[in-house]
Amino acid sequence: MSAAVTSLRCKFYRRKIMSEQTMELRRTALVLKRDGSVVRYDASKIRRALECAFLNDENGVAWVGGQSVLAQSQMAQIDELVEHVDSALAARPEKSVPIEEIQDLVEQALMHHSEHRIARGYVLYRAARKAARTDGTHRQRVTLRLADGASLSLHELEARVADCASKLPMVDIKRVAGAALRDLFDGAGAADVDRALLLAARSLMETDPEYDQLAAGLLLGSIQREVLGEVQDQRGARAAYRDHFPRYIAWAVDAGLLDARMKQFDCGRLAQRLCPERDGLFRYLGLQTLHDRYLQRDGERLLEHPQAMFMRIAMGLAIGEADREFWAIEFYQVLSRLEFLPSTPTLFNAGTARPQLASCFLTTVPDDLEGIYDAIKENALLAKYSGGLGNDWTPVRAMGSRIKGTNGKSQGVVPFLKVVNDTAVAVNQGGKRQGAVCAYLETWHMDIEQFLELRKNVGDDRRRTHDMNTAGWIPDLFMKRVLGNSNWTLFSPSDVPDLHDLYGKAFDEAYQRYERLAARGAIDSRTVAAKDLWRKMLTMLYETGHPWITFKDPCNVRNPQQHAGVVHSSNLCTEVTLNTCADEVAVCNLGSVNLVVHLVGGKYDFNCLRRTISVAMRMLDNSIDLNLYTVDKAGRANQLHRPVGLGMMGFQDVLHATGIAYGSPTAVAEADSLTEMFCYFAYWASTELAEERGRYGSYAGSLWDKGVLPRDTLDWLAAERGADLLDVDRESYAACNYGALLDRIRAFGMRNSNCVAIAPTATIANIAGVSPSNEPAFQQLYVKSNLFGEFTELNQYLVRDLKYHGLWDAAMVADLKHYDGSVANIERVPKHLKEIYRTAFETDPRWLVEAAARRQKWVDQAQSLTLYVVQPSGSQLDELYGLAWRRGLKTTYYLRVVQASGVDKSTGRAGGLNAVPVTQGIQCALGRGEDGGPCEACQ
Structure with a gap:
């Protein structure tokens, strides 16, 4: 069928569907x-x-x-x-x-x-x-009759707005109340009144950050009324919170929603420690996210307010503690102050009857039919309670390879990946969000070219996976062949079974030996130009968002657990690098520290940061023992190795708060010294847990046991790869006492095989009200779109600085809309502010790689690194990803590019709810918009 005919049919069916919808x-x-x-x-x-x-x-x-x-x-x-x-x-x-x-x-x-x-x-x-x-030509009514027979006046609406705006001087109370009244009608219910006020506040969020706070306050009032009934003031809220919490826990346990052991806590004591005032820390998007997805419900009935949720999570993570109440309160303090948040599965399930708390699962798929379908079944079981999946498919023989049992020929990897794709769609993480999985394949696999095309929108749809992520697992030898403009040989793993488990010089030697065998005709192979295959990877990455580029050798040479196995892939979001094999499913529990709340007067309070990290590591370690394992191989591996992934979020907020441009040597130095101190505290905390609880089971023989810290392994990577091909700063810039840390490791060992992994934090960053992970600002004013609606995002730091210069007004809002949330072309914005507030697409992506390289030298696992490029060329992508390899990065994540068509603009009246551009002009995997899409499976 011709492309023209296909296009006409598509238009016909699209119009038919639109006509039916109309x-x-x-x-x-x-x-x-x-x-x-x-x-x-x-x-x-x-x-x-x-x-x-x-x-x-x-x-x-x-x-x-x-x-x-x-x-x-x-x-x-x-x-x-x-x-x-x-x-x-x-x-x-x-x-x-x-x-x-x-x-x-x-x-x-x-x-x-x-x-x-x-x-x-x-x-x-x-x-x-x-x-x-x-002016009276069309007079608005000032009183309505509600569904319950009560009247509602404009004055009463103004009073409700005023209660939420008592500390918000920029809020126009009459404007909000008037707009709400215009959207109401006789017979409206209480929910309609709440919604009208909320929409009125939301419509003004682009004009000042205080309207964001107002919207959050109005939504909080609605939540409180639904859970607690009417709450008059802060004192009344405290009493209501304390009265409600013990009754909620007892009822939820009896209803089978919460773990029966939750009744063993002194809930009265815990209720006394609830802090209603901390509800004021939420921005609107964060609170709306909690309301829509995280607060416990019984059907449609809301059971929790945010502080009850945090205490429920704290209790769920403290169930196994000897002093349950003490640690529940400690955990609650860190959570409720938004200093640290665990990932989405923990927020969903901690304290519940089915506490699946782990974020990520990594599996290796064996090369036999029973093993393949067992792996697919494991995917379904692991995804059921909100886990994200990373599958290593390299062992599965290539298309055309001989099947001994039938003497037939294999169909290769691709048909099975179609089944994996459909399984991820069918098992949608307990009905709470879409399933998510990433398949990894090494670049020497003979099916690699078909693998690269899995996300294309043309071709045989039976060989396409439109809902699944893919990533290339790239050995250093391939990158050397690209640099040398040499050939690359593709094999079936059934002919070269040991390549899967080899890396570094050992891989190079074995690979070249197989090439010599292939040249003599002893084994099947296919030869391609390495540069052509690399070009196809980058072309597919640009066109489809896949495959993500990840590097096998840095992950393994720098692996603290190399004595216990091999890293064969990363996870769904490319920050977890753990060993897998046929008998072990790797598991990682994730959580992230909110960096900006640890700033005091523009400087880090390192004592506070150290305390937060210590408590967070304890929470993550507890989750290993409390986790519900739906697959036995996952439970055994997690108990034996006890890896966790502590990450960070809000790095861009820190730079904005301290007046540092992301694209600068100062920001790179900040990333370096901050991550060094962060990792030092995390590793120290693991030794404290080991002193109290004992070292992890496979500790003997690890790099920790040998006194080798992650920073030391850069020398190992240089030796394996070649010193001239690894160019990264190896200096230490933070005041860390490594002698004392090594003494503690020698004395007590480590509680966790792996400690730090910097996840994308898409959703928990929304909850905390900060920038995700270490990513630069997307825009200064835009609409974030996700499954639950559209949310105006306005950079509060930019507004602060523009107000200081007397530049924040309606014209500035209009200019930000016109220039797609950028200040670069607004003439009256001072030059130094333009530098500080460059957006992600205005920042040279090489700065992101440089900052990531500085972080990677301290991190024992990896980091989710999204790169932003404006309409890239092939040579630009080649340079960028080549730089990532030379700087020793282990993995990269999304490539986001601006489409040539740009984004829609709206002239909307000031305050129009959707009067700023929605982020639909951005190409990203799964097409789910700027908010991170499938990375929510991690965070």
């Missing part, structure tokens, strides 16, 4: 008018409004008999605009939509279709109508 929309959609009445949605009114907008514009309008008429092309354009609005409304979950939001969609449709001049006229018309309503 018909359903027009049958069911309701419009909330400003006077509180509810009417049926009428698309003809949208059409008429657009016709008037076009007619009011003199340019391009034909004149017949002295009257203006629209050209046929303009009528067709209006048809498309109406269809655009219909589609946007059909995608909304709610059936009743305020009239103002429909008008916002009309503006966005005009801008999307590049009708900027007409959109401007439409905006001015709306502004004039609003002014007319305000």
